[in-house]
Amino acid sequence: HFNGASLFFVFLYLHLFKGLFFVSYRLKKVWMSGIVILLLVMMEAFMGYVLVWAQMSFWASVVITSLLSVIPIWGPSIVTWIWSGFTVSSATLKFFFVLHFLVPWGLLLLVMVHLVFLHETGSTSKLYCHGDYDKVCFYPEYWVKDFLNVVVWLIFVVFSLACPFFLGDPEMFIESDPMMSPVHIVPEWYFLFAYAILRAIPNKVLGVVSLFFSILVFFIFVLVESYVSILSKVNKFFVFVFVFVSVVLSWLGQCLVEDPFVVLSMIFSFLYFFVVFVLFMIYYVSGRVFL
Structure with a gap:
Protein backbone atom coordinates (compact mmCIF):
# COMPACT_ATOMS: atom_id res chain seq x y z
CA HIS A 1 0.00 0.00 0.00
CA VAL A 10 1.76 7.10 -12.50
CA PHE A 11 -0.90 4.98 -14.19
CA LEU A 12 -3.67 7.48 -13.37
CA TYR A 13 -1.81 10.36 -15.01
CA LEU A 14 -0.82 8.19 -17.99
CA HIS A 15 -4.51 7.30 -18.36
CA LEU A 16 -5.44 11.01 -18.35
CA PHE A 17 -2.74 11.87 -20.90
CA LYS A 18 -3.86 8.97 -23.08
CA GLY A 19 -7.44 10.26 -22.90
CA LEU A 20 -6.31 13.68 -24.15
CA PHE A 21 -4.09 12.08 -26.80
CA PHE A 22 -6.86 9.91 -28.28
CA VAL A 23 -9.67 12.48 -27.75
CA SER A 24 -11.48 10.14 -25.35
CA ILE A 185 6.37 22.27 2.62
CA VAL A 186 6.81 19.60 -0.07
CA PRO A 187 3.79 17.33 -0.74
CA GLU A 188 4.13 13.96 -2.45
CA TRP A 189 5.27 14.18 -6.08
CA TYR A 190 1.80 13.54 -7.52
CA PHE A 191 0.51 16.83 -6.04
CA LEU A 192 3.53 18.96 -6.91
CA PHE A 193 2.20 20.38 -10.20
CA ALA A 194 -0.93 21.71 -8.44
CA TYR A 195 1.13 22.91 -5.46
CA ALA A 196 3.46 24.83 -7.79
CA ILE A 197 0.42 26.59 -9.31
CA LEU A 198 -0.80 27.45 -5.80
CA ARG A 199 2.56 28.95 -4.81
CA ALA A 200 2.97 30.84 -8.09
CA ILE A 201 0.07 33.19 -7.36
CA PRO A 202 0.68 35.78 -4.60
CA ASN A 203 -3.02 36.14 -3.77
CA LYS A 204 -4.29 33.36 -1.46
CA VAL A 205 -7.84 33.22 -2.84
CA LEU A 206 -6.73 33.17 -6.50
CA GLY A 207 -4.05 30.61 -5.64
CA VAL A 208 -6.58 28.23 -4.09
CA VAL A 209 -9.00 28.73 -7.00
CA SER A 210 -6.18 27.99 -9.47
CA LEU A 211 -5.20 24.91 -7.45
CA PHE A 212 -8.69 23.42 -7.79
CA PHE A 213 -9.04 24.53 -11.41
CA SER A 214 -5.83 22.68 -12.32
CA ILE A 215 -8.04 19.55 -12.24
CA LEU A 216 -11.55 20.97 -12.68
CA VAL A 217 -10.50 22.62 -15.97
CA PHE A 218 -10.68 19.21 -17.68
CA PHE A 219 -14.47 19.27 -17.34
CA ILE A 220 -14.64 21.84 -20.17
CA PHE A 221 -13.67 19.15 -22.69
CA VAL A 222 -17.21 17.74 -22.56
CA LEU A 223 -18.26 20.83 -24.55
CA VAL A 224 -16.42 19.46 -27.60
CA GLU A 225 -19.16 18.19 -29.91
CA SER A 226 -17.20 16.99 -32.94
CA TYR A 227 -13.90 15.49 -33.96
CA VAL A 228 -11.92 16.58 -37.03
CA SER A 229 -9.22 14.02 -37.83
CA ILE A 230 -7.22 16.52 -39.89
CA LEU A 231 -6.18 18.24 -36.63
CA SER A 232 -5.20 15.08 -34.73
CA LYS A 233 -1.46 15.72 -35.20
CA VAL A 234 -1.83 19.24 -33.78
CA ASN A 235 -3.70 17.79 -30.81
CA LYS A 236 -1.02 15.15 -30.19
CA PHE A 237 1.74 17.76 -30.33
CA PHE A 238 0.06 19.90 -27.68
CA VAL A 239 -0.59 16.86 -25.48
CA PHE A 240 3.18 16.27 -25.40
CA VAL A 241 3.69 19.98 -24.63
CA PHE A 242 1.17 19.60 -21.78
CA VAL A 243 3.07 16.59 -20.38
CA PHE A 244 6.33 18.58 -20.52
CA VAL A 245 4.77 21.59 -18.75
CA SER A 246 3.27 19.32 -16.06
CA VAL A 247 6.63 17.65 -15.39
CA VAL A 248 8.43 21.01 -15.11
CA LEU A 249 5.71 22.30 -12.76
CA SER A 250 6.16 19.19 -10.60
CA TRP A 251 9.89 19.91 -10.39
CA LEU A 252 9.25 23.57 -9.51
CA GLY A 253 6.81 22.51 -6.78
CA GLN A 254 9.60 20.92 -4.73
CA CYS A 255 12.04 23.83 -5.19
CA LEU A 256 12.55 26.57 -2.60
CA VAL A 257 10.36 29.68 -2.77
CA GLU A 258 13.02 31.96 -4.24
CA ASP A 259 14.17 33.29 -7.60
CA PRO A 260 14.30 32.01 -10.28
CA PHE A 261 11.86 29.28 -9.21
CA VAL A 262 9.06 31.72 -8.30
CA VAL A 263 9.18 33.40 -11.72
CA LEU A 264 9.41 30.06 -13.53
CA SER A 265 6.41 28.78 -11.54
CA MET A 266 4.37 31.77 -12.73
CA ILE A 267 5.41 31.22 -16.36
CA PHE A 268 4.68 27.49 -16.36
CA SER A 269 1.42 27.92 -14.43
CA PHE A 270 0.25 30.23 -17.23
CA LEU A 271 1.49 27.73 -19.84
CA TYR A 272 -0.37 24.90 -18.08
CA PHE A 273 -3.77 26.59 -18.43
CA PHE A 274 -2.90 28.02 -21.85
CA VAL A 275 -2.04 24.59 -23.29
CA VAL A 276 -5.23 23.07 -21.81
CA PHE A 277 -7.20 25.92 -23.41
CA VAL A 278 -5.48 25.27 -26.78
CA LEU A 279 -6.24 21.53 -26.52
CA PHE A 280 -9.89 22.40 -25.92
CA MET A 281 -10.13 25.00 -28.70
CA ILE A 282 -8.52 22.74 -31.34
CA TYR A 283 -11.69 20.66 -31.67
CA TYR A 284 -14.23 23.06 -30.16
CA VAL A 285 -13.59 25.74 -32.82
CA SER A 286 -12.78 23.34 -35.68
CA GLY A 287 -16.11 21.58 -35.16
CA ARG A 288 -17.85 24.85 -35.98
CA VAL A 289 -15.54 25.79 -38.85
CA PHE A 290 -15.28 22.51 -40.76
CA LEU A 291 -18.68 20.97 -40.02
Whole structure:
Protein backbone atom coordinates (compact mmCIF):
# COMPACT_ATOMS: atom_id res chain seq x y z
CA HIS A 1 0.00 0.00 0.00
CA PHE A 2 2.76 2.42 1.01
CA ASN A 3 4.97 1.33 -1.90
CA GLY A 4 2.22 1.27 -4.50
CA ALA A 5 0.69 4.75 -4.14
CA SER A 6 3.21 6.44 -6.45
CA LEU A 7 2.91 3.68 -9.05
CA PHE A 8 -0.88 4.01 -8.90
CA PHE A 9 -0.68 7.74 -9.64
CA VAL A 10 1.76 7.10 -12.50
CA PHE A 11 -0.90 4.98 -14.19
CA LEU A 12 -3.67 7.48 -13.37
CA TYR A 13 -1.81 10.36 -15.01
CA LEU A 14 -0.82 8.19 -17.99
CA HIS A 15 -4.51 7.30 -18.36
CA LEU A 16 -5.44 11.01 -18.35
CA PHE A 17 -2.74 11.87 -20.90
CA LYS A 18 -3.86 8.97 -23.08
CA GLY A 19 -7.44 10.26 -22.90
CA LEU A 20 -6.31 13.68 -24.15
CA PHE A 21 -4.09 12.08 -26.80
CA PHE A 22 -6.86 9.91 -28.28
CA VAL A 23 -9.67 12.48 -27.75
CA SER A 24 -11.48 10.14 -25.35
CA TYR A 25 -13.55 13.05 -24.01
CA ARG A 26 -15.94 12.41 -26.90
CA LEU A 27 -17.49 9.90 -24.47
CA LYS A 28 -18.78 12.63 -22.17
CA LYS A 29 -20.17 10.57 -19.28
CA VAL A 30 -17.04 8.41 -19.18
CA TRP A 31 -14.81 11.50 -19.15
CA MET A 32 -16.75 13.31 -16.41
CA SER A 33 -16.91 10.26 -14.14
CA GLY A 34 -13.17 9.77 -14.69
CA ILE A 35 -12.34 13.33 -13.59
CA VAL A 36 -14.51 12.89 -10.47
CA ILE A 37 -12.59 9.67 -9.71
CA LEU A 38 -9.29 11.55 -10.10
CA LEU A 39 -10.44 14.26 -7.66
CA LEU A 40 -11.55 11.69 -5.09
CA VAL A 41 -8.32 9.70 -5.42
CA MET A 42 -6.28 12.86 -4.85
CA MET A 43 -8.32 13.63 -1.72
CA GLU A 44 -7.91 10.03 -0.57
CA ALA A 45 -4.15 10.11 -1.17
CA PHE A 46 -3.78 13.36 0.76
CA MET A 47 -5.49 11.85 3.81
CA GLY A 48 -3.28 8.76 3.57
CA TYR A 49 -0.23 11.02 3.35
CA VAL A 50 -1.27 12.76 6.59
CA LEU A 51 -1.86 9.46 8.41
CA VAL A 52 1.90 8.77 8.47
CA TRP A 53 2.09 11.69 10.95
CA ALA A 54 5.64 12.56 9.93
CA GLN A 55 7.10 16.06 10.10
CA MET A 56 6.39 16.91 6.45
CA SER A 57 2.93 15.32 6.32
CA PHE A 58 1.87 16.95 9.61
CA TRP A 59 2.72 20.44 8.38
CA ALA A 60 1.31 19.69 4.92
CA SER A 61 -2.01 18.86 6.59
CA VAL A 62 -1.92 22.19 8.46
CA VAL A 63 -1.14 24.20 5.31
CA ILE A 64 -3.42 22.41 2.83
CA THR A 65 -6.51 22.17 5.06
CA SER A 66 -6.18 25.82 6.10
CA LEU A 67 -6.55 26.77 2.42
CA LEU A 68 -10.28 26.09 2.80
CA SER A 69 -10.49 29.17 5.02
CA VAL A 70 -10.71 31.26 1.81
CA ILE A 71 -14.32 30.06 1.34
CA PRO A 72 -16.51 33.08 2.16
CA ILE A 73 -18.48 33.01 5.45
CA TRP A 74 -18.19 29.25 6.12
CA GLY A 75 -14.44 28.83 5.49
CA PRO A 76 -13.13 29.08 9.09
CA SER A 77 -15.95 26.84 10.36
CA ILE A 78 -15.15 24.19 7.72
CA VAL A 79 -11.46 24.22 8.71
CA THR A 80 -12.37 23.86 12.42
CA TRP A 81 -14.69 20.97 11.53
CA ILE A 82 -11.98 19.19 9.50
CA TRP A 83 -9.42 19.72 12.28
CA SER A 84 -11.98 18.54 14.88
CA GLY A 85 -10.72 21.38 17.03
CA PHE A 86 -8.69 24.55 16.76
CA THR A 87 -5.51 22.91 15.47
CA VAL A 88 -4.37 19.70 13.77
CA SER A 89 -4.37 17.10 16.53
CA SER A 90 -5.07 13.46 17.35
CA ALA A 91 -8.77 14.06 16.62
CA THR A 92 -7.84 15.20 13.08
CA LEU A 93 -5.81 12.03 12.60
CA LYS A 94 -8.75 9.82 13.62
CA PHE A 95 -11.13 11.76 11.37
CA PHE A 96 -8.78 11.33 8.39
CA PHE A 97 -8.30 7.65 9.21
CA VAL A 98 -12.06 6.99 9.07
CA LEU A 99 -12.42 8.91 5.79
CA HIS A 100 -9.34 7.21 4.32
CA PHE A 101 -11.02 3.87 4.97
CA LEU A 102 -14.51 4.84 3.73
CA VAL A 103 -13.74 6.87 0.57
CA PRO A 104 -12.39 3.83 -1.40
CA TRP A 105 -15.84 2.24 -1.25
CA GLY A 106 -17.26 5.32 -2.94
CA LEU A 107 -14.40 5.12 -5.43
CA LEU A 108 -15.26 1.49 -6.14
CA LEU A 109 -18.84 2.51 -6.94
CA LEU A 110 -17.61 5.34 -9.20
CA VAL A 111 -15.24 2.99 -11.04
CA MET A 112 -18.17 0.65 -11.71
CA VAL A 113 -20.21 3.62 -13.03
CA HIS A 114 -17.18 4.62 -15.15
CA LEU A 115 -17.07 1.14 -16.71
CA VAL A 116 -20.85 1.00 -17.26
CA PHE A 117 -20.70 4.31 -19.15
CA LEU A 118 -17.75 3.01 -21.17
CA HIS A 119 -19.57 -0.17 -22.17
CA GLU A 120 -22.60 1.74 -23.41
CA THR A 121 -20.67 2.45 -26.61
CA GLY A 122 -17.36 0.63 -26.19
CA SER A 123 -13.97 2.26 -26.00
CA THR A 124 -12.22 3.97 -28.90
CA SER A 125 -9.85 1.67 -30.78
CA LYS A 126 -6.25 2.75 -31.38
CA LEU A 127 -6.13 0.45 -34.42
CA TYR A 128 -9.53 1.67 -35.68
CA CYS A 129 -10.97 -1.85 -35.41
CA HIS A 130 -14.60 -0.95 -34.84
CA GLY A 131 -16.39 -4.16 -35.85
CA ASP A 132 -16.41 -7.44 -33.93
CA TYR A 133 -15.00 -9.13 -37.03
CA ASP A 134 -11.75 -7.15 -36.55
CA LYS A 135 -11.28 -8.08 -32.91
CA VAL A 136 -9.14 -10.80 -31.34
CA CYS A 137 -10.73 -13.54 -29.20
CA PHE A 138 -10.18 -13.19 -25.45
CA TYR A 139 -8.91 -16.78 -25.18
CA PRO A 140 -6.14 -17.71 -25.70
CA GLU A 141 -4.50 -14.50 -26.99
CA TYR A 142 -5.61 -11.95 -24.38
CA TRP A 143 -5.78 -14.48 -21.55
CA VAL A 144 -2.10 -15.37 -22.00
CA LYS A 145 -1.08 -11.72 -22.43
CA ASP A 146 -2.96 -10.60 -19.31
CA PHE A 147 -1.57 -13.45 -17.23
CA LEU A 148 1.78 -11.61 -17.28
CA ASN A 149 0.05 -8.76 -15.42
CA VAL A 150 -1.13 -11.25 -12.78
CA VAL A 151 2.44 -12.50 -12.29
CA VAL A 152 3.79 -8.93 -11.99
CA TRP A 153 1.01 -8.08 -9.53
CA LEU A 154 1.83 -11.13 -7.36
CA ILE A 155 5.53 -10.17 -7.33
CA PHE A 156 4.58 -6.65 -6.27
CA VAL A 157 2.33 -7.97 -3.46
CA VAL A 158 5.17 -10.15 -2.12
CA PHE A 159 7.57 -7.19 -2.33
CA SER A 160 5.12 -4.90 -0.50
CA LEU A 161 4.57 -7.44 2.29
CA ALA A 162 8.28 -8.25 2.67
CA CYS A 163 9.57 -4.65 2.37
CA PRO A 164 6.60 -2.39 3.26
CA PHE A 165 8.65 0.83 3.65
CA PHE A 166 11.35 0.18 1.05
CA LEU A 167 10.11 2.80 -1.47
CA GLY A 168 9.03 5.37 1.13
CA ASP A 169 10.19 8.98 1.06
CA PRO A 170 12.90 9.59 3.74
CA GLU A 171 10.87 12.62 4.88
CA MET A 172 8.13 10.25 6.00
CA PHE A 173 10.39 8.75 8.70
CA ILE A 174 11.02 12.02 10.57
CA GLU A 175 8.70 12.28 13.58
CA SER A 176 6.37 15.27 13.51
CA ASP A 177 7.22 18.28 15.65
CA PRO A 178 4.32 20.77 16.07
CA MET A 179 6.74 23.37 17.49
CA MET A 180 9.05 23.53 14.45
CA SER A 181 7.93 23.88 10.84
CA PRO A 182 10.06 22.66 7.89
CA VAL A 183 11.94 25.14 5.68
CA HIS A 184 9.28 24.66 3.00
CA ILE A 185 6.37 22.27 2.62
CA VAL A 186 6.81 19.60 -0.07
CA PRO A 187 3.79 17.33 -0.74
CA GLU A 188 4.13 13.96 -2.45
CA TRP A 189 5.27 14.18 -6.08
CA TYR A 190 1.80 13.54 -7.52
CA PHE A 191 0.51 16.83 -6.04
CA LEU A 192 3.53 18.96 -6.91
CA PHE A 193 2.20 20.38 -10.20
CA ALA A 194 -0.93 21.71 -8.44
CA TYR A 195 1.13 22.91 -5.46
CA ALA A 196 3.46 24.83 -7.79
CA ILE A 197 0.42 26.59 -9.31
CA LEU A 198 -0.80 27.45 -5.80
CA ARG A 199 2.56 28.95 -4.81
CA ALA A 200 2.97 30.84 -8.09
CA ILE A 201 0.07 33.19 -7.36
CA PRO A 202 0.68 35.78 -4.60
CA ASN A 203 -3.02 36.14 -3.77
CA LYS A 204 -4.29 33.36 -1.46
CA VAL A 205 -7.84 33.22 -2.84
CA LEU A 206 -6.73 33.17 -6.50
CA GLY A 207 -4.05 30.61 -5.64
CA VAL A 208 -6.58 28.23 -4.09
CA VAL A 209 -9.00 28.73 -7.00
CA SER A 210 -6.18 27.99 -9.47
CA LEU A 211 -5.20 24.91 -7.45
CA PHE A 212 -8.69 23.42 -7.79
CA PHE A 213 -9.04 24.53 -11.41
CA SER A 214 -5.83 22.68 -12.32
CA ILE A 215 -8.04 19.55 -12.24
CA LEU A 216 -11.55 20.97 -12.68
CA VAL A 217 -10.50 22.62 -15.97
CA PHE A 218 -10.68 19.21 -17.68
CA PHE A 219 -14.47 19.27 -17.34
CA ILE A 220 -14.64 21.84 -20.17
CA PHE A 221 -13.67 19.15 -22.69
CA VAL A 222 -17.21 17.74 -22.56
CA LEU A 223 -18.26 20.83 -24.55
CA VAL A 224 -16.42 19.46 -27.60
CA GLU A 225 -19.16 18.19 -29.91
CA SER A 226 -17.20 16.99 -32.94
CA TYR A 227 -13.90 15.49 -33.96
CA VAL A 228 -11.92 16.58 -37.03
CA SER A 229 -9.22 14.02 -37.83
CA ILE A 230 -7.22 16.52 -39.89
CA LEU A 231 -6.18 18.24 -36.63
CA SER A 232 -5.20 15.08 -34.73
CA LYS A 233 -1.46 15.72 -35.20
CA VAL A 234 -1.83 19.24 -33.78
CA ASN A 235 -3.70 17.79 -30.81
CA LYS A 236 -1.02 15.15 -30.19
CA PHE A 237 1.74 17.76 -30.33
CA PHE A 238 0.06 19.90 -27.68
CA VAL A 239 -0.59 16.86 -25.48
CA PHE A 240 3.18 16.27 -25.40
CA VAL A 241 3.69 19.98 -24.63
CA PHE A 242 1.17 19.60 -21.78
CA VAL A 243 3.07 16.59 -20.38
CA PHE A 244 6.33 18.58 -20.52
CA VAL A 245 4.77 21.59 -18.75
CA SER A 246 3.27 19.32 -16.06
CA VAL A 247 6.63 17.65 -15.39
CA VAL A 248 8.43 21.01 -15.11
CA LEU A 249 5.71 22.30 -12.76
CA SER A 250 6.16 19.19 -10.60
CA TRP A 251 9.89 19.91 -10.39
CA LEU A 252 9.25 23.57 -9.51
CA GLY A 253 6.81 22.51 -6.78
CA GLN A 254 9.60 20.92 -4.73
CA CYS A 255 12.04 23.83 -5.19
CA LEU A 256 12.55 26.57 -2.60
CA VAL A 257 10.36 29.68 -2.77
CA GLU A 258 13.02 31.96 -4.24
CA ASP A 259 14.17 33.29 -7.60
CA PRO A 260 14.30 32.01 -10.28
CA PHE A 261 11.86 29.28 -9.21
CA VAL A 262 9.06 31.72 -8.30
CA VAL A 263 9.18 33.40 -11.72
CA LEU A 264 9.41 30.06 -13.53
CA SER A 265 6.41 28.78 -11.54
CA MET A 266 4.37 31.77 -12.73
CA ILE A 267 5.41 31.22 -16.36
CA PHE A 268 4.68 27.49 -16.36
CA SER A 269 1.42 27.92 -14.43
CA PHE A 270 0.25 30.23 -17.23
CA LEU A 271 1.49 27.73 -19.84
CA TYR A 272 -0.37 24.90 -18.08
CA PHE A 273 -3.77 26.59 -18.43
CA PHE A 274 -2.90 28.02 -21.85
CA VAL A 275 -2.04 24.59 -23.29
CA VAL A 276 -5.23 23.07 -21.81
CA PHE A 277 -7.20 25.92 -23.41
CA VAL A 278 -5.48 25.27 -26.78
CA LEU A 279 -6.24 21.53 -26.52
CA PHE A 280 -9.89 22.40 -25.92
CA MET A 281 -10.13 25.00 -28.70
CA ILE A 282 -8.52 22.74 -31.34
CA TYR A 283 -11.69 20.66 -31.67
CA TYR A 284 -14.23 23.06 -30.16
CA VAL A 285 -13.59 25.74 -32.82
CA SER A 286 -12.78 23.34 -35.68
CA GLY A 287 -16.11 21.58 -35.16
CA ARG A 288 -17.85 24.85 -35.98
CA VAL A 289 -15.54 25.79 -38.85
CA PHE A 290 -15.28 22.51 -40.76
CA LEU A 291 -18.68 20.97 -40.02
